[in-house]
Amino acid sequence: MKQQYNLLLADDDEDDCDFFKEALDELxxxxxxxxxNDGVQLxxxxxxxxxxxxxxxxxxxLNMPRKNGLECLTEIKQQEEYRNLPVIIFSTSLDRDIVDLVYGKGAVYYIQKPGEFSKLKKVIGSALSIASESNFKQPARENFILQP
Known part of the structure; x- marks a missing residue:
């Protein structure tokens, strides 16, 4: 694993951001x-x-004001300087069509936000370790969704 990971979280829900930060701290x-807090800021x-x-x-x-996650993902993957930035979708919903769409657009993993803090911690830890082991390459479609 790398010395330190610099993570960026784009999420308009303040509670989700706080939980994410707490989970990282505990890991x-x-x-x-x-x-x-929104796609324009991102x-x-x-x-x-x-x-x-x-x-x-x-x-x-995915669900953010001003510019949603899907628009951001599309924009990121179309720009040469950001194309290799590993993007993990972190969303409340788990709609198969959306999952297929973001997979096709180049997201590395998809995480459905867990309601429980312990599961959130587990899935963030898994995401970081799996992503680094695979060198941030997109997995086969059946391994795309990370479960806590």
């Missing part, structure tokens, strides 16, 4: 977390970071 993994953050300072992983919520 005791060497990470730093930046959060943005794209601004990426363009201000520049290609050499991109986060190691982007956790992306």
């Amino acid at each position: 005791l993994l060497p990470t730093s977390l930046v959060t943005v 794209m601004d953050f990426l363009s201000e970071s520049g290609a050499e300072n991109l986060p190691d992983i982007l956790f992306l919520d």
Whole structure:
């Protein structure tokens, strides 16, 4: 595993962001977390970071104001400087059509937000370890959804 993971969480739900941060803290993994609250902020953050300072992983919520996660994913994968940014979809819903769509657009994994803190911790830990082991390459479709 890498020395430290720089994570970016794009989610408009403040409670979800807090839970995510707490779960990371309890995992005791060497990470730093930046959060943005909508898709416009996300794209601004990426363009201000520049290609050499991109986060190691982007956790992306689908339902956000101003620009949703699907629009952001599409935009990220169309731009040369962001194309290799690993995106893990982090959403409340688990709609098969949407899952297929984001898989086709190049997301690395899909996590349905668990309601329980212990499961959230487990699935974030799994995501970081699996993603780093596979060198952030997209898995086969049947392994795309990460379960806690």
